[in-house]
Amino acid sequence: MSYKVENLKKYLDDLAAKLAAPGGGSAAALTAGLGVALISMVVNFTLGKPKYAEYEKELKVVLEKSEKLRSEFLNLVDLDVIAYKSKDIRNALNVPLMLARLCFEGIKLCPGLIKKGNINLISDVAVAAILLEGAFVSAYFNVEINLKSLADKNLTKAIRKELTQKGKAIQKIRTKTEDEVVKIIRG
Numbered sequence: 782m783s784y785k786v787e788n789l790k791k792y793l794d795d796l797a798a799k800l801a802a803p804g805g806g807s808a809a810a811l812t813a814g815l816g817v818a819l820i821s822m823v824v825n826f827t828l829g830k831p832k833y834a835e836y837e838k839e840l841k842v843v844l845e846k847s848e849k850l851r852s853e854f855l856n857l858v859d860l861d862v863i864a865y866k867s868k869d870i871r872n873a874l875n876v877p878l879m880l881a882r883l884c885f886e887g888i889k890l891c892p893g894l895i896k897k898g899n900i901n902l903i904s905d906v907a908v909a910a911i912l913l914e915g916a917f918v919s920a921y922f923n924v925e926i927n928l929k930s931l932a933d934k935n936l937t938k939a940i941r942k943e944l945t946q947k948g949k950a951i952q953k954i955r956t957k958t959e960d961e962v963v964k965i966i967r968g
Contacts, residue, residue, distance in 0.1 A: 784862070785855045792858075806861035806877050809919035813880060814854035816912030817887045819905045820847040820894065827899040836897040843890050850887050854880070854916075870930050877923035878940065884917035885947045891958045900965070907962040914955040921948060 784792045784803065792811070796803050824844040827833045833840070857880050864872035891910040898906060921944050928937045 782859075782862070784858050802862040802865040803858070804861075804865065805919055806865065806880070806923045807858045809877070809916045809923065810854050810857035810861055810880055812912050812919065813884050813887060813916035814851055814858070816884075816909045816916060817847045817850045817854060817890075819909040819912070820887070820890050821851060823894050823898045823902045823905050823909070826902055827894075827897070830899065833897060833899065839893070840897060843893065847887070847890055850883055853883055857883075870927060874924060874927040874931060877920040877927070878944075881917050881920035881924060881944055881947065884913045884920060885951060888913040888917070888951050888954050892954060892961075895958065895961050895965070903962050903965050907959050910955045910958040914951050917948065917951050 782795075784795075784807070792803065796808060821844055824840050824847065828837065828840055828844070857876060861876045861880075864876045867873070888910055891906050891913070894906045895903065924940060924944060928940065931937055
C-alpha cells in the first residue's frame with residue numbers, strides 16, 4: 782500500500798484502525814509534510830508581489846527546498862510503514878532518524894519568511910514551525926524506542942547527541958518564530 786497516492790481519509794482510517802502500521806512514525810512524516818507545505822504556500826503567495834520583489838531570488842530557493850522536503854516527507858510516510866513491517870531494527874531506526882534530520886532542515890526555512898514572506902500569511906509561518914517541531918519530537922521518540930534494541934553503544938551515543946543538539950536548535954527556532962509572529966500580529 783502506498784499512502785502517498787491514497788486519499789487522506791483512507792490514511793486516517795488506517796491510522797485509527799487496529800493495524801500495526803501506519804503508526805506514529807508515518808503520522809510524524811505527514812505532519813512534517815504539512816509543515817513544509819505551509820512554507821511553500823507562504824512563498825507561493827509572496828512571489829510576484831512588488832512589495833517582496835527584492836526577496837524573489839531567495840524565496841525561489843526556499844520554495845525549491847520546501848518542495849523537495851515535501852516530497853521526501855511524503856515518501857517517509859510510506860517508508861515508515863515498510864520499515865515497521867520489515868522488523869529490521871536498522872530500517873526502523875533510519876526512517877525516523879532521517880525524518881528528524883529533515884525536520885531540522887525544514888524549520889530553518891521559517892525565520893526568513895517572517896520578514897520576506899507575505900505578511901497576510903504570517904501565522905502560517907508559525908504553524909509550519911510548530912508542525913515541524915512536533916514532527917521532530919515525534920521522530921525523536923521513534924528513534925529512542927529503536928535505540929533500545931540497538932547493540933551498538935557508540936552509535937546510540939552519537940545519535941542521541943545529534944538529536945539533542947538539533948532538538949535544542951529546533952526549539953529555539955520555533956520559539957523565536959512564534960515570538961516574532963505574535964509581535965507582528967498584535968502590532
